[in-house]
Amino acid sequence: MPTPAAAPPEQATPRKGSARGEQTRQLILETALRLFRERGYAETTMRVIAKEAGVAVGNAYYYFDSKEHLIQGFYDRNQAAHRAAAEAVLSAEHDFAARLRGVLHAGIDVNEPYHSFAATFFKTAAEPTSPLSPFSRESSPAREAAIAIFRDVVEGSSVKLDPELRRELPELLWLAWMGVVLFWVYDRSPGSRRTRQLIDGAVPLIDRLVALSRLRVLRPALRQILALIETIR
Amino acid sequence: MPTPAAAPPEQATPRKGSARGEQTRQLILETALRLFRERGYAETTMRVIAKEAGVAVGNAYYYFDSKEHLIQGFYDRNQAAHRAAAEAVLSAEHDFAARLRGVLHAGIDVNEPYHSFAATFFKTAAEPTSPLSPFSRESSPAREAAIAIFRDVVEGSSVKLDPELRRELPELLWLAWMGVVLFWVYDRSPGSRRTRQLIDGAVPLIDRLVALSRLRVLRPALRQILALIETIR
Numbered sequence: 001m002p003t004p005a006a007a008p009p010e011q012a013t014p015r016k017g018s019a020r021g022e023q024t025r026q027l028i029l030e031t032a033l034r035l036f037r038e039r040g041y042a043e044t045t046m047r048v049i050a051k052e053a054g055v056a057v058g059n060a061y062y063y064f065d066s067k068e069h070l071i072q073g074f075y076d077r078n079q080a081a082h083r084a085a086a087e088a089v090l091s092a093e094h095d096f097a098a099r100l101r102g103v104l105h106a107g108i109d110v111n112e113p114y115h116s117f118a119a120t121f122f123k124t125a126a127e128p129t130s131p132l133s134p135f136s137r138e139s140s141p142a143r144e145a146a147i148a149i150f151r152d153v154v155e156g157s158s159v160k161l162d163p164e165l166r167r168e169l170p171e172l173l174w175l176a177w178m179g180v181v182l183f184w185v186y187d188r189s190p191g192s193r194r195t196r197q198l199i200d201g202a203v204p205l206i207d208r209l210v211a212l213s214r215l216r217v218l219r220p221a222l223r224q225i226l227a228l229i230e231t232i233r
Numbered sequence: 234m235p236t237p238a239a240a241p242p243e244q245a246t247p248r249k250g251s252a253r254g255e256q257t258r259q260l261i262l263e264t265a266l267r268l269f270r271e272r273g274y275a276e277t278t279m280r281v282i283a284k285e286a287g288v289a290v291g292n293a294y295y296y297f298d299s300k301e302h303l304i305q306g307f308y309d310r311n312q313a314a315h316r317a318a319a320e321a322v323l324s325a326e327h328d329f330a331a332r333l334r335g336v337l338h339a340g341i342d343v344n345e346p347y348h349s350f351a352a353t354f355f356k357t358a359a360e361p362t363s364p365l366s367p368f369s370r371e372s373s374p375a376r377e378a379a380i381a382i383f384r385d386v387v388e389g390s391s392v393k394l395d396p397e398l399r400r401e402l403p404e405l406l407w408l409a410w411m412g413v414v415l416f417w418v419y420d421r422s423p424g425s426r427r428t429r430q431l432i433d434g435a436v437p438l439i440d441r442l443v444a445l446s447r448l449r450v451l452r453p454a455l456r457q458i459l460a461l462i463e464t465i466r
Contacts (some may be wrong), residue, residue, distance in 0.1 A: 114404070122359065122360065123356040123357070123360045126355065127355065129352070181262070194465060197344060199440060201460070201461040202461060204457065205454065208457065212454060217448065217450070218445070220441065221441050224434075224437065224441065228434040
């Protein structure tokens with residue numbers, strides 16, 4: 001097995017958090033994502049990633065403890081990109097439906113380059129015990145960041161809400177977003193046209209249901225929904 | 234490679250559909266399911282299944298063209314078992330909620346012995362392009378049989394419904410059932426306690442929402458839901 005050309009990490013690895021460190025980290029992450037797309041997740045080893053990125057294997061492990069950590073890095077990066085892409089609509093719009101529609105479309109925009117990867121990768125993330133599942137403990141920072149976007153959708157809007165629903169709605173919207181992502185993973189239409197249609201159809205419906213939630217006749221159903229969520233959490 | 238001990242299928246294989254044929258088919262299916270549980274789906278070959286079942290490889294292929302066909306056989310069998318387990322409640326009860334609750338719990342009852350297999354197998358079935366996905370063309374006979382159970386839940390009940398919702402409700406209930414199954418796959422609580430709680434909480438909620446669907450104020454929301462389902466179908 002050839003010895004890596006670069007010096008051992010103790011001597012030559014730029015520190016985490018420094019500008020050069022961040023650059024190296026990004027290089028490793030981008031290289032990994034390209035290889036995952038080209039060769040598949042299971043087939044791509046840390047050794048191959050390091051070689052393709054032109055860094056020592058020890059260097060790659062200095063930034064990412066494992067392939068799973070690379071995927072968590074990918075989640076974090078996508079999360080930040082989603083937030084940035086949603087910024088325009090969140091700072092300009094106060095209408096709940098417009099904010100939600102903007103955030104959902106922005107999410108598809110930033111994920112679209114990874115569509116083919118998402119389809120092959122899905123079976124890894126979907127495994128119940130996988131640390132890469134969006135519901136896992138390990139994914140909780142990325143999940144919390146994603147829920148925060150939907151909290152912003154609600155809090156920055158003029159929508160009138162039952163107070164208890166207001167507390168739960170960000171997480172419910174995030175769950176709906178996970179449903180959209182699942183639909184998108186399966187979507188083979190050109191430019192994910194069907195996913196765009198799903199968003200455009202679901203947003204007015206969610207908007208209407210949220211408005212209806214204040215009706216007295218629907219109160220018991222709303223209480224039941226919130227209690228059910230509490231039970232299975 | 235050793236020659237299989239049994240005579241070639243042309244001479245010795247009991248005909249499909251005959252009593253002995255059905256027995257052999259069941260033997261191969263049960264052996265396969267045991268091996269999938271013990272060794273994993275990916276690791277179990279048709280050759281090993283045939284050997285363990287004590288039949289010739291050609292014999293195994295006579296009944297099942299591939300491992301995928303074994304899983305479709307498993308789906309069909311589970312489907313029939315679900316129908317049989319639901320029969321008592323479907324023939325005795327006319328209350329919609331009681332019928333639905335009975336059918337959902339019966340579904341978990343018949344699947345429970347395969348819980349650990351379901352968790353490991355899930356990543357195969359969850360792959361969007363897999364013929365083993367519950368949404369695939371290949372799974373359509375098992376899917377139609379499953380939807381038929383929920384049609385029976387609706388049609389045999391005394392529930393009053395908007396006519397358009399009546400047409401769509403069996404498929405919507407099947408989708409909800411797929412959601413319950415997904416939750417169950419992830420459920421690690423003893424005896425799938427949390428899945429049972431989910432069913433007990435969701436049934437009265439669905440029952441209430443179905444009743445509310447006849448309210449004039451909810452008509453537009455109902456139309457929107459049905460139109461959205463039509464769009465993405």
